[in-house]
Amino acid sequence: MIERSLHELARALASKEISSVELTQLYLDRIASHDPQLNAYISVDPERSLAQARQADARLAKGEGGPLTGIPIAQKDIFCAKDWLTSCGSKMLSNFISPYDATVIRRFAEAGAVLLGKTNMDEFAMGSSNETSFYGPVRNPWRLDCVPGGSSGGSAAAVAARLCPAATGTDTGGSIRQPAALCNLTGLKPTYGVVSRWGMIAFASSLDQAGPLARSATDCAALLNAMAGFDERDSTSLDRPGEDYARDIAAPAGAKPLAGLRIGLPKEFFGEGCRPEVMRLIDAAIAGYRELGATTVAVDLPNMKLSVAAYYVIASAEASSNLARFDGVRYGYRAPEYRDLNEMYGRSRAQGFGAEVKRRILVGTYVLSHGYYDAYYLQAQRIRRLIAGDFAEAFRHCDVILGPTSPTTAFRLGEKASDPVQMYLSDIYTIAVNLAGLPGMSIPCGFADGLPVGLQLIGDYFTEARLLNVAHRYQHANPWHRQAPTGFV
Numbered sequence: 095m096i097e098r099s100l101h102e103l104a105r106a107l108a109s110k111e112i113s114s115v116e117l118t119q120l121y122l123d124r125i126a127s128h129d130p131q132l133n134a135y136i137s138v139d140p141e142r143s144l145a146q147a148r149q150a151d152a153r154l155a156k157g158e159g160g161p162l163t164g165i166p167i168a169q170k171d172i173f174c175a176k177d178w179l180t181s182c183g184s185k186m187l188s189n190f191i192s193p194y195d196a197t198v199i200r201r202f203a204e205a206g207a208v209l210l211g212k213t214n215m216d217e218f219a220m221g222s223s224n225e226t227s228f229y230g231p232v233r234n235p236w237r238l239d240c241v242p243g244g245s246s247g248g249s250a251a252a253v254a255a256r257l258c259p260a261a262t263g264t265d266t267g268g269s270i271r272q273p274a275a276l277c278n279l280t281g282l283k284p285t286y287g288v289v290s291r292w293g294m295i296a297f298a299s300s301l302d303q304a305g306p307l308a309r310s311a312t313d314c315a316a317l318l319n320a321m322a323g324f325d326e327r328d329s330t331s332l333d334r335p336g337e338d339y340a341r342d343i344a345a346p347a348g349a350k351p352l353a354g355l356r357i358g359l360p361k362e363f364f365g366e367g368c369r370p371e372v373m374r375l376i377d378a379a380i381a382g383y384r385e386l387g388a389t390t391v392a393v394d395l396p397n398m399k400l401s402v403a404a405y406y407v408i409a410s411a412e413a414s415s416n417l418a419r420f421d422g423v424r425y426g427y428r429a430p431e432y433r434d435l436n437e438m439y440g441r442s443r444a445q446g447f448g449a450e451v452k453r454r455i456l457v458g459t460y461v462l463s464h465g466y467y468d469a470y471y472l473q474a475q476r477i478r479r480l481i482a483g484d485f486a487e488a489f490r491h492c493d494v495i496l497g498p499t500s501p502t503t504a505f506r507l508g509e510k511a512s513d514p515v516q517m518y519l520s521d522i523y524t525i526a527v528n529l530a531g532l533p534g535m536s537i538p539c540g541f542a543d544g545l546p547v548g549l550q551l552i553g554d555y556f557t558e559a560r561l562l563n564v565a566h567r568y569q570h571a572n573p574w575h576r577q578a579p580t581g582f583v
C-alpha cells in the first residue's frame with residue numbers, strides 16, 4: 095500500500111480494497127513507530143484525522159469521491175489549519191491554535207483529503223537544512239546523520255520515509271526543490287500566483303509560493319490540481335482559467351515522447367561549484383533526455399551569479415516587515431515578565447524568535463533603513479529585473495531549462511549550521527527561479543555514495559503541465575524515484 099501512487103490509492107479506495115479510515119490508521123501507525131527517528135512531524139491528531147477519514151468514507155460510499163478523497167496528506171506547518179497548532183517551526187507560534195483554514199488547507203478538505211499531520215520546518219521557512227526549527231532538526235531517512243534539506247524538510251522526510259503518501263511545501267528560495275533533491279522526491283514550485291498564499295504564514299511575500307512534494311510527477315500533478323486556483327483573498331493570486339495539470343502526462347506518447355523539446359543548458363549551472371559526483375548524474379540525465387527525443391541548446395543566465403546576494407536583501411527586507419506583526423500582543427508567545435509595553439515587545443521577540451530569524455530581521459531592517467535603501471534594496475530589485483530578463487531571453491531559445499537542484503547531496507547535521515554564508519550557497523541553483531517568479535521542479539536522477547541527487551527543470555510562466563510531463567517522461571524511463579530508503583519500507 096505505501097508504494098502506491100495517488101491514482102492507485104484513489105482506485106483502491108473507490109473499489110473498497112481499503113477504506114480511508116484503514117489507510118489513515120496505517121499511516122498514523124507508521125508515524126508512531128518511525129517518526130521518533132526522524133522528527134518529521136510537529137503535530138498529529140489521530141482523532142481528528144480519523145474523523146475526516148470517516149467523512150471521506152461516507153463520501154466514497156455514495157460514489158462522490160474525487161482523485162484525493164480519503165487520501166491522507168501531510169501539511170507543512172506554515173499553513174493555518176483551523177483548531178490545529180500552527181507553529182511555523184517557531185517558539186513564537188508554539189501556542190498558536192489557528193482560528194481559520196488557509197486556502198490550501200480548505201481546498202484539500204474540499205477535495206476530501208485527510209489532514210494527516212503538520213510537518214516540521216525551518217523556523218518561518220528560513221533555512222536550507224531544517225536545523226532552525228524550534229522543534230529540533232529533522233533527519234534524512236536516507237542517512238540519519240544528514241539533513242533532509244529545508245525549509246520543507248519535515249514534509250520531505252515524511253514522504254521519503256513513507257510516513258504519508260504526499261505532502262505540501264513552500265518555496266521562497268528553493269524550499270520545495272532542495273529538500274526534494276536531498277530526499278529523492280519530486281517537488282514543484284509553481285509560477286508565482288498560481289497557488290493562493292492566504293493563510294500561509296508569510297516569509298517573503300513576493301517570493302513565497304506553495305507546491306506539492308511527492309514521489310512522482312503524476313502525484314505532483316494530482317496535488318497541484320487540488321491546490322491551484324484563483325483566490326480573491328490573496329491580492330497576488332492570478333485569475334486564470336482552471337486547467338488540468340495532468341493533461342500533458344495523460345496525452346498519448348510514442349517511443350520518442352519528447353521529440354521537439356528544446357532543453358536549455360545554462361553555462362552558469364555547469365561551471366565550478368557543483369560537486370563532480372552530482373554533475374556526473376546531471377550529465378547522465380541529459381543523455382537520458384536525448385534518448386527521449388529532446389535536443390539541447392546552450393543558453394546564458396549572466397546575472398544568475400548575483401541571485402543569492404539579491405535574494406538575501408529582498409527576502410530579508412520583506413521578512414523584517416512581515417514578522418513585525420509578532421509582538422506578543424494578540425497571539426503568539428509573550429514574555430512572562432516585563433515592566434512596560436516596550437519591554438514586552440522586546441522581550442517577547444527576543445525570546446520568541448531563534449537566531450536565524452533575528453539575523454534576517456536585522457539584515458532586512460538595515461537594508462530598508464534611510465540611507466541604505468537605495469544602495470541595497472533598490473539595487474537588489476534592479477538585479478531581480480535583470481534575472482527575469484535573462485530567463486525571458488533564454489526561453490526564446492528553449493522550452494525548459496535543466497541543471498542541478500543542489501550543488502551537493504545531503505550534508506551532515508551541524509556541518510553548515512554555524513556558517514550562514516555556506517548555508518545560503520546551498521540555494522545557488524534554485525533562488526533565481528523565485529526572483530523571476532517561474533515554475534521549477536526537482537526530480538530524482540540517481541545516487542552518489544548512497545545519497546539522492548536531484549535534477550532541476552525550470553519552465554516559462556504557466557507551463558506547469560508541460561514541466562510535469564517533461565519530468566514524467568524521464569521518470570517513466572528512469573525510475574530513480576521508485577527507490578526507497580532502507581529501514582522505512
Ligand code: GLN
Nearest residue numbers: 219220221266267268269
Ligand atoms: N534557504 C532559503 C532561505 O533560507 C530558502 C528558504 C525557502 O525557500 N523558504 O531563505
